[in-house]
Amino acid sequence: MKSGYVALIGKANAGKSTLVNVLVGEKVAIVSPKPQTTRDAIMGVINGDDYQIVFIDTPGIYKAKNALSQVMEKTTETTSKGVDAIVFVLDGHEGISDSDIEIIKRYSSGNIPMLIAHTKIDIMPKENIPENVKKLYDAGIDCDVYPVSARKGINLKNLVDGIVKLLPEGDRVIQDDIVSDKSERFMISEIMREKILLKFDKEIPHGIAIVVNEFTKNENGVYDINLDIVCEKANHKAILIGKQGAAIKEVSSFARQDMEKFLGAKVFLTTYVKVKEDWRDRPSLMQTFGYGKKN
Numbered sequence: 001m002k003s004g005y006v007a008l009i010g011k012a013n014a015g016k017s018t019l020v021n022v023l024v025g026e027k028v029a030i031v032s033p034k035p036q037t038t039r040d041a042i043m044g045v046i047n048g049d050d051y052q053i054v055f056i057d058t059p060g061i062y063k064a065k066n067a068l069s070q071v072m073e074k075t076t077e078t079t080s081k082g083v084d085a086i087v088f089v090l091d092g093h094e095g096i097s098d099s100d101i102e103i104i105k106r107y108s109s110g111n112i113p114m115l116i117a118h119t120k121i122d123i124m125p126k127e128n129i130p131e132n133v134k135k136l137y138d139a140g141i142d143c144d145v146y147p148v149s150a151r152k153g154i155n156l157k158n159l160v161d162g163i164v165k166l167l168p169e170g171d172r173v174i175q176d177d178i179v180s181d182k183s184e185r186f187m188i189s190e191i192m193r194e195k196i197l198l199k200f201d202k203e204i205p206h207g208i209a210i211v212v213n214e215f216t217k218n219e220n221g222v223y224d225i226n227l228d229i230v231c232e233k234a235n236h237k238a239i240l241i242g243k244q245g246a247a248i249k250e251v252s253s254f255a256r257q258d259m260e261k262f263l264g265a266k267v268f269l270t271t272y273v274k275v276k277e278d279w280r281d282r283p284s285l286m287q288t289f290g291y292g293k294k295n
């Protein structure tokens with residue numbers, strides 16, 4: 001059989017997390033239409049009769065503006081060097097830019113085999129697809145290109161088959177019943193952050209960290225979850241809470257529903273909003289919130 005680790009790499013908001021969730025068939029990464037949604041390398045596993053693909057969803061390639069962005073960029077670079085294959089996820093709906101070509105060439109220049117998943121073909125003119133592929137080949141990019149739509153399930157089997165061809169022969173590297181390397185506690189914090197990303201606009205979501213203080217399952221099967229929503233400015237806190245607490249109640253309700261779906265049980269959720277100024281540029285706080293390595 002064939003098995004191995006596959007990094008999903010691409011620009012922010014190219015559709016990496018949506019693609020890995022659909023391929024794995026489980027929610028292993030949060031999704032929103034905003035850049036920097038994924039902050040860490042998150043694993044998802046597909047088990048076939050004669051193959052196992054261990055996807056690693058990486059932070060989107062995004063111009064570093066603070067220490068957190070630099071950590072995310074380093075995570076993507078490091079991940080790309082320790083895998084058996086790379087799937088470069090390209091937002092075909094946005095067209096092909098010179099920076100796309102530059103990034104693809106950078107990641108395809110080594111010894112690790114790579115293919116390109118040309119995403120979002122369901123929301124773009126069909127005639128643009130061959131034009132995009134031609135532009136890639138004319139630029140000297142020698143990778144197979146798979147036009148796909150994760151949301152519509154278009155051409156995903158062909159994509160999986162193409163990935164399997166790139167993998168080495170070998171036994172399964174992960175147990176069959178594992179779909180992700182992330183804990184339930186981690187996913188709960190990510191679900192909360194996802195709902196904030198979806199509800200609030202502009203800079204606030206990017207300055208958000210989630211700290212889970214309590215995560216316990218009672219004898220009656222109900223989970224008690226207590227968490228902090230950490231933002232960077234006092235006015236951000238006011239926006240997150242909203243008039244008479246309306247905003248935080250609404251976003252917490254949405255998050256609780258997803259948490260219950262994920263855990264398969266009732267959830268009693270308590271949320272607090274706290275301010276830690278400029279935490280994304282403070283390594284000690286970043287480490288406390290789970291980003292970056294401790295010395």
